[in-house]
Structures are given as C-alpha cells and as structure tokens.
Amino acid sequence: MTVTGPQGFRAAGVAAGIKAGALDLALVVNDGPLDVAAGVFTRNVIKAAPVLWSQEVLKQQRLKAVVLNSGGANAATGPLGFQDTHATAEKVAEVLEAGAIEVAVCSTGLIGERLPMDAVLSGVDIAAKALEASEAASLNAATAVMTTDSKPKQAFKAHRDGWSVGGFAKGAGMLAPNLATMLSVLTTDAVVTKDALDSALRAATKVTFDRLDVDGGTSTNDTVLVLASGASGVEPSDADLVAMLTEVSHDLVMQLRADSEGATKEVDLTVKGARSEADAVAVGRTVAEDNLVKTALFGSDPNWGRIAMALGRAQAHIAPETLSIAINGATLFANGTTAQDRSEADLTGRHIDIVIDLGVGEHEATIFTTDLSHGYVEENSAYSS
Amino acid sequence: MTVTGPQGFRAAGVAAGIKAGALDLALVVNDGPLDVAAGVFTRNVIKAAPVLWSQEVLKQQRLKAVVLNSGGANAATGPLGFQDTHATAEKVAEVLEAGAIEVAVCSTGLIGERLPMDAVLSGVDIAAKALEASEAASLNAATAVMTTDSKPKQAFKAHRDGWSVGGFAKGAGMLAPNLATMLSVLTTDAVVTKDALDSALRAATKVTFDRLDVDGGTSTNDTVLVLASGASGVEPSDADLVAMLTEVSHDLVMQLRADSEGATKEVDLTVKGARSEADAVAVGRTVAEDNLVKTALFGSDPNWGRIAMALGRAQAHIAPETLSIAINGATLFANGTTAQDRSEADLTGRHIDIVIDLGVGEHEATIFTTDLSHGYVEENSAYSS
Structure with missing residues (x-):
C-alpha cells in the first residue's frame, strides 16, 4: 500500500x-x-x-x-x-x-x-x-x-x-x-x-x-x-x-x-563551498544540463575539464583559483589546477558521485541527474510527447 | 585566399x-x-x-x-x-x-x-x-x-x-x-x-x-x-x-x-514579436538548447508542443494567449491554441525554419542551431575534449 x-x-x-x-x-x-x-x-x-x-x-x-x-x-x-x-x-x-x-x-x-x-x-x-x-x-x-x-x-x-x-x-x-x-x-x-x-x-x-x-x-x-x-x-x-x-x-x-529515459548512469552532483544555496543549485543545474558533461558520463569518461567548462557559465560566484572537482572520491582538479590523474576516477558503475567545491562559502546543494545516452536520443526522436 | x-x-x-x-x-x-x-x-x-x-x-x-x-x-x-x-x-x-x-x-x-x-x-x-x-x-x-x-x-x-x-x-x-x-x-x-x-x-x-x-x-x-x-x-x-x-x-x-558534431539538421530559429531583442535571444537560446526539441528535430517530428514547453521556461515576457509557432512555413499553433495539423510541416530536409511569434512586441532575433543526434552522443562519449 x-x-x-x-x-x-x-x-x-x-x-x-x-x-x-x-x-x-x-x-x-x-x-x-x-x-x-x-x-x-x-x-x-x-x-x-x-x-x-x-x-x-x-x-x-x-x-x-x-x-x-x-x-x-x-x-x-x-x-x-x-x-x-x-x-x-x-x-x-x-x-x-x-x-x-x-x-x-x-x-x-x-x-x-x-x-x-x-x-x-x-x-x-x-x-x-x-x-x-x-x-x-x-x-x-x-x-x-x-x-x-x-x-x-x-x-x-x-x-x-x-x-x-x-x-x-x-x-x-x-x-x-x-x-x-x-x-x-x-x-x-x-x-x-x-x-x-x-x-x-x-x-x-x-x-x-x-x-x-x-x-x-x-x-x-x-x-x-x-x-x-x-x-x-x-x-x-x-x-x-x-x-x-x-x-x-x-x-x-x-x-x-x-527510470528516466535512456539513463545508464545515476549521478549525484553535489556543489559545496558556495556563497549561497541558490549559487550551489545554479552551478549544479548548469553542470547537470550540459550535454558535453552528460555524454562524457555516458562514456564513463572522468572528463572534469567539461565540468569546469560547464560550471563557468553558471550565474553564481565562482573563483577559478579556489575551484576543486572530485569524481567518485578522486580529486582530479584542486584549487584551480590539475590534481590526480583522471584515470584515478572509476566511472564504470551505474552510480556516480561528483563533488564540486567552489571554495568561496559554506553553502551546498545536491542535484540528481543522469547521463545522455543513445537511448535518450532514440526514445525522444521516435516518441511524440 | x-x-x-x-x-x-x-x-x-x-x-x-x-x-x-x-x-x-x-x-x-x-x-x-x-x-x-x-x-x-x-x-x-x-x-x-x-x-x-x-x-x-x-x-x-x-x-x-x-x-x-x-x-x-x-x-x-x-x-x-x-x-x-x-x-x-x-x-x-x-x-x-x-x-x-x-x-x-x-x-x-x-x-x-x-x-x-x-x-x-x-x-x-x-x-x-x-x-x-x-x-x-x-x-x-x-x-x-x-x-x-x-x-x-x-x-x-x-x-x-x-x-x-x-x-x-x-x-x-x-x-x-x-x-x-x-x-x-x-x-x-x-x-x-x-x-x-x-x-x-x-x-x-x-x-x-x-x-x-x-x-x-x-x-x-x-x-x-x-x-x-x-x-x-x-x-x-x-x-x-x-x-x-x-x-x-x-x-x-x-x-x-x-559541420557541428553529429548535426543532421541545420535550424534557423527566429523569435519575433518580442518585447526586446534580449527577450528574443533568451527565448531562442532556451528552445535551441532543449534536448526534447532537438531530438524531435532529429526525428523530423514537427513537435511544436515541445517548443511551447521549452520556451515557457525562458527568462522573457511571454503570454500564452498571443503565442504562435510556425515550422517550415506551416503555422501549427496560433494565439495560444492549435492551428494547422502537425502533418502540414515537412521536416524531412536538412534545413528547418522555426518561427516563434511571441506577439507582445516588435523585436526579433535568429538563433542558428542543430538537432541532437546519435552522432552527437557517439562523438562526445568517445572523444575526450
């Protein structure tokens, strides 16, 4: 019930x-x-x-x-x-x-x-x-x-x-x-x-x-x-x-x-260190909606460069020199420059955790998203909705 | 030269x-x-x-x-x-x-x-x-x-x-x-x-x-x-x-x-009747970036409902009752309700013209976009860029 x-x-x-x-x-x-x-x-x-x-x-x-x-x-x-x-x-x-x-x-x-x-x-x-x-x-x-x-x-x-x-x-x-x-x-x-x-x-x-x-x-x-x-x-x-x-x-x-259309990855995208919760949400959504990020996730590619690119256009306070990005526990980008090699992040599983630390405040938010797959394109080019 | x-x-x-x-x-x-x-x-x-x-x-x-x-x-x-x-x-x-x-x-x-x-x-x-x-x-x-x-x-x-x-x-x-x-x-x-x-x-x-x-x-x-x-x-x-x-x-x-990645359609998306040029650009970009619109175009589907859905979240002055949408010359939605049947719009060719008339002003802008295809997903899930 x-x-x-x-x-x-x-x-x-x-x-x-x-x-x-x-x-x-x-x-x-x-x-x-x-x-x-x-x-x-x-x-x-x-x-x-x-x-x-x-x-x-x-x-x-x-x-x-x-x-x-x-x-x-x-x-x-x-x-x-x-x-x-x-x-x-x-x-x-x-x-x-x-x-x-x-x-x-x-x-x-x-x-x-x-x-x-x-x-x-x-x-x-x-x-x-x-x-x-x-x-x-x-x-x-x-x-x-x-x-x-x-x-x-x-x-x-x-x-x-x-x-x-x-x-x-x-x-x-x-x-x-x-x-x-x-x-x-x-x-x-x-x-x-x-x-x-x-x-x-x-x-x-x-x-x-x-x-x-x-x-x-x-x-x-x-x-x-x-x-x-x-x-x-x-x-x-x-x-x-x-x-x-x-x-x-x-x-x-x-x-x-x-169960979302074509999803092969379930992604928790947490933005922390933001000036405000609204900033954290804005950054998270901008990254979650970026097709280059989503297709990289579909390809199990820990392409943090695309994440950095995507968040750079969010309407939020971002300072490149305090920015860090971790994927499935591996910090690939820290304080504005490369950290661990991208091969340290294993994205082969269905669940992916991305943590973006803006390093400029105390607020955070998590956006729940997916990858962008062939299944999504197939379903949405064939189904009139 | x-x-x-x-x-x-x-x-x-x-x-x-x-x-x-x-x-x-x-x-x-x-x-x-x-x-x-x-x-x-x-x-x-x-x-x-x-x-x-x-x-x-x-x-x-x-x-x-x-x-x-x-x-x-x-x-x-x-x-x-x-x-x-x-x-x-x-x-x-x-x-x-x-x-x-x-x-x-x-x-x-x-x-x-x-x-x-x-x-x-x-x-x-x-x-x-x-x-x-x-x-x-x-x-x-x-x-x-x-x-x-x-x-x-x-x-x-x-x-x-x-x-x-x-x-x-x-x-x-x-x-x-x-x-x-x-x-x-x-x-x-x-x-x-x-x-x-x-x-x-x-x-x-x-x-x-x-x-x-x-x-x-x-x-x-x-x-x-x-x-x-x-x-x-x-x-x-x-x-x-x-x-x-x-x-x-x-x-x-x-x-x-x-020549853009995976494009099978080249789309001119004109927004007219806007309160300002900025409004026209905002609406055009919101529609151009919508994956449900883009996959429908890939499927040659004149799905104006997805266009209406997409533009409804643009940061612009929009009045549902004055909105019209034409695809390749066929007005499918006029002044807030259905007009010609969607079958009147032929999207089989590579070039598609979409005209959104907001009906609330005199400004316009054209955004140049493409569809979202399997080729895009393939290229961007395989290529680290």
Missing part, C-alpha cells in the same frame, strides 16, 4: 479508453475526517489546463479527490481544453457527491491535443466504482499515470507515532529544473493545519523534486499534491512532517531518476 | 608535433602598415591561459601576429599554463622581431593538460619560415586549428571600393551561447581606427558567432580576433565595415553549424 497506505484514502486506476488497452485514468479520494491539501506546480509560463484549474482549486487548500489521466497532457489546448478539465472535475464531484472546487485534475501525455472526453467521463464512473484502500488499487492508480515510465513508482513510510505518508509519481523525461515532468500525489493520515502542510510540502519538494534535473525540460503539467486525512488522530511536529514528506519524496525521486 | 585574401597578411599552418602527424600550429602575421586589432572572448568564468593572455594584449588594440594551436586547450592549467602561453608569445615575438605584447595566442583541444612546449616552440620556428600570402598557406592555417572539425572553414569577401575581409574559424562542439567554442581570426586591409574596428567586431559577432548555439556549451577558449593592415589605403564607412565583418562572420558561422 502506498497512496492508500495512510488511513482515510481510497484509490483506483482503470482503463478508460484514452490510450488503447492500458490503464489511463486514476482517482485518489480522501475520506477524511480532514480534507486539508497543498500543491506545488510547474513554473513554466505555458501551463496546461489541469494545472491552471488545480492551482485555483488549491487556493482553498482543501481537496476531496484528485483525478489523473495519461494519454494526453491537455496543454496548449486553449479555452476548450480548460472546459474539458472543468468538465472532468464536475464529473468527479458528481459521482463523489462533492463540489468541483474540491477536485484537482492532473494530465500527462502529448502536448497540444484535446482529450477524448467521452472516454474520460465514462472512465470516472468506472474508477469511482473501483475505489479501494487496497494495495492493488494503489498499484493500479500508480500505473494509470505512466507515460514512457517503464514501471510504476510508489513509496510509503510509517512514523513510529502511528501516522504515515504514502504516494506515487510518474515521469521519465522533461525532468527539470523546477519539479520534474512529473505528477505526484502524496497522502498522509496526520492531523495537520493548512499552513503546516503547505510549508512542509514546499520544504520537501525544494530538496527532492526540485533537484531532479535529467534534461533541463520543465513540463507544462508538473504537479505535486499532498492530501491529509487526519485519520490517524496524530498531530506530528512540523519538523517530523517535513522529514517524512522529504523522505517519501526522495524515495520517489530516486525511482524517477533510475 | 581567405585570411591572407586582404593585402598585408601572411599565414602558415604546420605540423609542430603537438598532435601526431597532423597540422597543429598556425601563425597569422600582419605586415601593416597598420597594426590595429580587436578581440572578443568567452564569457565563461573559467578562462584558458591563452584567453587571459590575449585579453591583456588586446587592451592595446594592436596586434602584429596571432599564434594558434590545436591539440590542447591550455585551460585549467594554473600559473604554469599561463607561463606556457607567455613563452609562446615571446617566441613568436623573437622570430618576428616584435614585442610579446603584440602577439595574441589561441589554443584548442583537451582541457586540463599542459602543452608539449618543446613542440610548440620549435613549431613557431617552422611556421615563421613557412609564412606566405598564398592560398595554400591560408588553407594550412585554417586546417591546423581543427579539432573535431571535419573540414577547414574559410571565408572571404571583397568590397567594390577596393578593400576586403577574410578569415578562418574552427569549432564543432561546445558551441554556445556567447561565441561558439571557437577560434576565429579575421583580417582586413581597410584603413580603420581602433574604436571603429572594435565597435564593428562587436556588432558583427553579436548577430553571428553569438547566435550560434549547438549544445549550450560555452568554451573556456572562445576567441574572435580581427586584424587590420590598412594596406588597401581605403577607409570604409563604419556601416560598411560592420556589414562586411558581419557577412564574413555569418559565412563562417554557417560553416561551423553545418
């Missing part, structure tokens, strides 16, 4: 006929007693209709349900696309005897195509009948949101005080730099206030979903929602809530990275 | 032994009567030793000669690398009976390795003896600076008033966003002042070299130099000087793009 692991939630994932012969519509329902919710959304200026809708809905910080579909992003579809999202929320509200304003909508798939609304609306009926708190229902929901994902991504963590956090996520490309391309629904049975949940979600996503950067693409549809039922009766401290949401989010992010 | 096309210049390209069995050291000499020069350099914070040296030299805006080598970038090599550059300039000054401060140095190749200085210094002797104003010497110089380039890039343009501009360039990857990874030496026999030449070079590179963006990489070594001999005796207007430098630079940039 994951999204239905916390008490007070039911889920379903069904084949609505949006995609041929696959699960494509998911529903997550909060049965309370609380209906507190929070959300974070893509910072892309071009926002999909479901994002525009769900942002409005979340202003109340109350959610009864979330409906999600794969098979179409409903992005760049204009006013008619927004009407489709609204109609979907109305339909869910009708079957759950709730208000549309209590229903968030998430979509993923090809940009620029209208959704087949007959399939979506009849799918909501089917999903409502399939709602369960079971492990199978959770898995179906996590599966129904997949696009190029090769497997569903679920996570769950129980706190010793008797409450828990669960959730699922999808996303395999267009992953960065603020939220992956990515839909995720988190649930908790903790007793929380709106403000505490909102703050905790922002704190958790800032160091997890926001730090996953596979290809620099920021989707039109990125959404992370968290729903709190309060069904455990336990009110955790703010610190515990942040820690639990962060842990479950990190778990999902590691699964997203491992 | 190209770099020696204008009167008053000699060039040489020789095999100094920096790379095994290939031309690897070039020399361009200005025989005057003028020795006016201007230069633009990489904006990367991590600057190679030859860039640091040549920036100092160019402060006087006088140049007697430029020495260039492939086979090593002399970047991230610390104080010893700077000494190597200085020694190279001193050697050229000695053989030409000039001052080291009149000699610019350019290097290209692997970052983080010292140059074999015995080969470099003896190569200068060989090159000095080979100096000629011939077409063969120009070609040898253009060839000696090649790294992953498959062919030398030269350009020449004569003005009807009796003066001319010539030059060569190298660069095949790490091309962007301010100057390609790229060395270029331009020459002219026009009679010009320091200020006029400097202004004209900046105006020309702004719309040519600065708008080539193949992979977002900004090299540690990017340099464009222009040397004026005044040997034609003709003093052109400022406008003519800008136009001629721009034309020759554009010619070289088109050759750089055509």
Whole structure:
C-alpha cells in the first residue's frame, strides 16, 4: 500500500479508453475526517489546463479527490481544453457527491491535443466504482499515470507515532529544473493545519523534486499534491512532517531518476563551498544540463575539464583559483589546477558521485541527474510527447 | 585566399608535433602598415591561459601576429599554463622581431593538460619560415586549428571600393551561447581606427558567432580576433565595415553549424514579436538548447508542443494567449491554441525554419542551431575534449 497506505484514502486506476488497452485514468479520494491539501506546480509560463484549474482549486487548500489521466497532457489546448478539465472535475464531484472546487485534475501525455472526453467521463464512473484502500488499487492508480515510465513508482513510510505518508509519481523525461515532468500525489493520515502542510510540502519538494534535473525540460503539467486525512488522530511536529514528506519524496525521486529515459548512469552532483544555496543549485543545474558533461558520463569518461567548462557559465560566484572537482572520491582538479590523474576516477558503475567545491562559502546543494545516452536520443526522436 | 585574401597578411599552418602527424600550429602575421586589432572572448568564468593572455594584449588594440594551436586547450592549467602561453608569445615575438605584447595566442583541444612546449616552440620556428600570402598557406592555417572539425572553414569577401575581409574559424562542439567554442581570426586591409574596428567586431559577432548555439556549451577558449593592415589605403564607412565583418562572420558561422558534431539538421530559429531583442535571444537560446526539441528535430517530428514547453521556461515576457509557432512555413499553433495539423510541416530536409511569434512586441532575433543526434552522443562519449 502506498497512496492508500495512510488511513482515510481510497484509490483506483482503470482503463478508460484514452490510450488503447492500458490503464489511463486514476482517482485518489480522501475520506477524511480532514480534507486539508497543498500543491506545488510547474513554473513554466505555458501551463496546461489541469494545472491552471488545480492551482485555483488549491487556493482553498482543501481537496476531496484528485483525478489523473495519461494519454494526453491537455496543454496548449486553449479555452476548450480548460472546459474539458472543468468538465472532468464536475464529473468527479458528481459521482463523489462533492463540489468541483474540491477536485484537482492532473494530465500527462502529448502536448497540444484535446482529450477524448467521452472516454474520460465514462472512465470516472468506472474508477469511482473501483475505489479501494487496497494495495492493488494503489498499484493500479500508480500505473494509470505512466507515460514512457517503464514501471510504476510508489513509496510509503510509517512514523513510529502511528501516522504515515504514502504516494506515487510518474515521469521519465522533461525532468527539470523546477519539479520534474512529473505528477505526484502524496497522502498522509496526520492531523495537520493548512499552513503546516503547505510549508512542509514546499520544504520537501525544494530538496527532492526540485533537484531532479535529467534534461533541463520543465513540463507544462508538473504537479505535486499532498492530501491529509487526519485519520490517524496524530498531530506530528512540523519538523517530523517535513522529514517524512522529504523522505517519501526522495524515495520517489530516486525511482524517477533510475527510470528516466535512456539513463545508464545515476549521478549525484553535489556543489559545496558556495556563497549561497541558490549559487550551489545554479552551478549544479548548469553542470547537470550540459550535454558535453552528460555524454562524457555516458562514456564513463572522468572528463572534469567539461565540468569546469560547464560550471563557468553558471550565474553564481565562482573563483577559478579556489575551484576543486572530485569524481567518485578522486580529486582530479584542486584549487584551480590539475590534481590526480583522471584515470584515478572509476566511472564504470551505474552510480556516480561528483563533488564540486567552489571554495568561496559554506553553502551546498545536491542535484540528481543522469547521463545522455543513445537511448535518450532514440526514445525522444521516435516518441511524440 | 581567405585570411591572407586582404593585402598585408601572411599565414602558415604546420605540423609542430603537438598532435601526431597532423597540422597543429598556425601563425597569422600582419605586415601593416597598420597594426590595429580587436578581440572578443568567452564569457565563461573559467578562462584558458591563452584567453587571459590575449585579453591583456588586446587592451592595446594592436596586434602584429596571432599564434594558434590545436591539440590542447591550455585551460585549467594554473600559473604554469599561463607561463606556457607567455613563452609562446615571446617566441613568436623573437622570430618576428616584435614585442610579446603584440602577439595574441589561441589554443584548442583537451582541457586540463599542459602543452608539449618543446613542440610548440620549435613549431613557431617552422611556421615563421613557412609564412606566405598564398592560398595554400591560408588553407594550412585554417586546417591546423581543427579539432573535431571535419573540414577547414574559410571565408572571404571583397568590397567594390577596393578593400576586403577574410578569415578562418574552427569549432564543432561546445558551441554556445556567447561565441561558439571557437577560434576565429579575421583580417582586413581597410584603413580603420581602433574604436571603429572594435565597435564593428562587436556588432558583427553579436548577430553571428553569438547566435550560434549547438549544445549550450560555452568554451573556456572562445576567441574572435580581427586584424587590420590598412594596406588597401581605403577607409570604409563604419556601416560598411560592420556589414562586411558581419557577412564574413555569418559565412563562417554557417560553416561551423553545418559541420557541428553529429548535426543532421541545420535550424534557423527566429523569435519575433518580442518585447526586446534580449527577450528574443533568451527565448531562442532556451528552445535551441532543449534536448526534447532537438531530438524531435532529429526525428523530423514537427513537435511544436515541445517548443511551447521549452520556451515557457525562458527568462522573457511571454503570454500564452498571443503565442504562435510556425515550422517550415506551416503555422501549427496560433494565439495560444492549435492551428494547422502537425502533418502540414515537412521536416524531412536538412534545413528547418522555426518561427516563434511571441506577439507582445516588435523585436526579433535568429538563433542558428542543430538537432541532437546519435552522432552527437557517439562523438562526445568517445572523444575526450
């Protein structure tokens, strides 16, 4: 059990006929007693209709349900696309005897195509009948949101005080730099206030979903929602809530990275010694998005020169003479000049640790990224997404 | 004749032994009567030793000669690398009976390795003896600076008033966003002042070299130099000087793009209707550097949805409802919603025109880019550069 692991939630994932012969519509329902919710959304200026809708809905910080579909992003579809999202929320509200304003909508798939609304609306009926708190229902929901994902991504963590956090996520490309391309629904049975949940979600996503950067693409549809039922009766401290949401989010992010399009390397890119955390993030993202760095990693080549080149164009305070770069524990470049020979860094494994020490401050951040492989090019030149 | 096309210049390209069995050291000499020069350099914070040296030299805006080598970038090599550059300039000054401060140095190749200085210094002797104003010497110089380039890039343009501009360039990857990874030496026999030449070079590179963006990489070594001999005796207007430098630079940039690593598509990405030219450039670069856009182009897929996604994260004023996107003449997205079917855009040819109309102003800019292919990944995962 994951999204239905916390008490007070039911889920379903069904084949609505949006995609041929696959699960494509998911529903997550909060049965309370609380209906507190929070959300974070893509910072892309071009926002999909479901994002525009769900942002409005979340202003109340109350959610009864979330409906999600794969098979179409409903992005760049204009006013008619927004009407489709609204109609979907109305339909869910009708079957759950709730208000549309209590229903968030998430979509993923090809940009620029209208959704087949007959399939979506009849799918909501089917999903409502399939709602369960079971492990199978959770898995179906996590599966129904997949696009190029090769497997569903679920996570769950129980706190010793008797409450828990669960959730699922999808996303395999267009992953960065603020939220992956990515839909995720988190649930908790903790007793929380709106403000505490909102703050905790922002704190958790800032160091997890926001730090996953596979290809620099920021989707039109990125959404992370968290729903709190309060069904455990336990009110955790703010610190515990942040820690639990962060842990479950990190778990999902590691699964997203491992399954991202064409990835053959999973890379933790830590920037330390920065003047500010923002500087550390800026440097990490610039390096993580550099195709010459990414192709070198694909070739298992400890080419720190490309890392130095890439970070030199980041918008951050950098002094060449204090810069050091270590790859998998071997310091290849120290204080502005070569150190150990590059052959000291063994990159043959799947996991790679890069540590960039700017040497100008005390702040740090870690970006989670991958290499750039033939598989990425193959998948993205053949698949219209 | 190209770099020696204008009167008053000699060039040489020789095999100094920096790379095994290939031309690897070039020399361009200005025989005057003028020795006016201007230069633009990489904006990367991590600057190679030859860039640091040549920036100092160019402060006087006088140049007697430029020495260039492939086979090593002399970047991230610390104080010893700077000494190597200085020694190279001193050697050229000695053989030409000039001052080291009149000699610019350019290097290209692997970052983080010292140059074999015995080969470099003896190569200068060989090159000095080979100096000629011939077409063969120009070609040898253009060839000696090649790294992953498959062919030398030269350009020449004569003005009807009796003066001319010539030059060569190298660069095949790490091309962007301010100057390609790229060395270029331009020459002219026009009679010009320091200020006029400097202004004209900046105006020309702004719309040519600065708008080539193949992979977002900004090299540690990017340099464009222009040397004026005044040997034609003709003093052109400022406008003519800008136009001629721009034309020759554009010619070289088109050759750089055509030969860039793995490119199967040459893409002109025009952003119009922008609030400012800076906005147009920002949007163009963001789209040009997006791997999902680039892989779609490789797949000949008119996937305007990825273009809309990519531009939505640019730092520019964008309004979704006024946005339009046309590919090869077919408007696929107009004023915030779908227009013609994507099948109307035929992308099977090598040249692709993308026009993004932001619809919020009167400014425009064109970025010159390519697709992202298997060839790019192959070349850059196998080649340590």
